[in-house]
Amino acid sequence: MKIFITGGAGYTGSNLVNRLLEKNYKITVCDTFWFGDKLPKNKNLKKIKCDINNLKSHQLKNHDVIIHLASIANDPGSELNPKLSWETIALGTLHLCNLAKKNNIKKFIYASSGSVYGVKKEKKVVETSELEPISEYNKAKMTAERVIMSFKESFNYTIIRPATVCGISKRMRLDVSVNMFSFQAFKNNKITIFGGNQIRPNIHIDDLISIYILSIEKPIFGIYNAGFENISIKDIAKKVRKNVKNTKIVFFKSNDKRSYRLSSNKLLRKGFKPKKNVDIAIKEMIGFFNSKKFRENDKMFTVKHMVKLKLNKN
DSSP: OEEEEETTTSHHHHHHHHHHHHTTOEEEEEEOOTTOOOOOOOTTEEEEESOGGGOOGGGGTTOOEEEEOOOOOHHHHHHHOHHHHHIIIIIHHHHHHHHHHHTTOOEEEEEOOGGGGOSOOOSOBOTTSOOOOOSHHHHHHHHHHHHHHTTTTTOEEEEEEEOEEESOOSSOOSOSHHHHHHHHHHHHSEEEEESSOOEEEEEEHHHHHHHHHHHHHSOOOEEEEEOOEEEEHHHHHHHHHHHSTTOEEEEEOOOOOOOOOBOOHHHHHTTOOOOOOHHHHHHHHHHHHTSTTOOOOGGGSHHHHHHHTTTTOO
């Protein structure tokens, strides 16, 4: 089986590619490589350095599955350059869908976001809950979903709405909540929180990758939430504090109203069983930060590195 992965050098993508290579799949990765290239040399891996909007039809020829991960990451990254965000997330998805149709690719797996639900007070936000995106990133992701669904006559689609991802990656990110708090505690023995009562769903990166693999290997179609721990921001910080002694938590007021709880029962009913959680991710990261393998750099911070690359310019 040949799999075409956009954003395959990213936070989730770089680990996913390694897992798929271990299973002897043939992989083509399309990525801008803005944040570096941590992918291995492998006879079953081909790399294409380009923006997805510049992909040509022949580059997808003879592939069986598309996994579409390419995106401008989360709200801060999208707010830095909304035009780039819409071009990448919405227009890029439309272009990719047209190429999938031309090449008769029958399975299209998309990494959307649980944040498309916006602010929700319900205890269980399910896949049929109303979408109320409140940021450019959320709106672009919702639009991309609708673009994909409009191609339902051309291919089977699986749309995954992941919670906030945590854990170690080949292309590490230190600007997502669990990772960020773990790093702050390790580096400064101080965690800075804006607000704190907002509820956010979380998922370990290893479990998310397992969901994508399940979507490749099983007839799982439609839309699925992917998040198994709904935890307040302040409680995440407290979990980190248990693992790093003498860590202080400092609170600041915030206008960030994003708060929601994901229910992933639909995915569980398909037989998926999460194997890791936030506590495990924290322990793994603290161990990683204390190892000789870890070296902090700007590429671990999306916005900082985008500014360095002048991607904040329209």
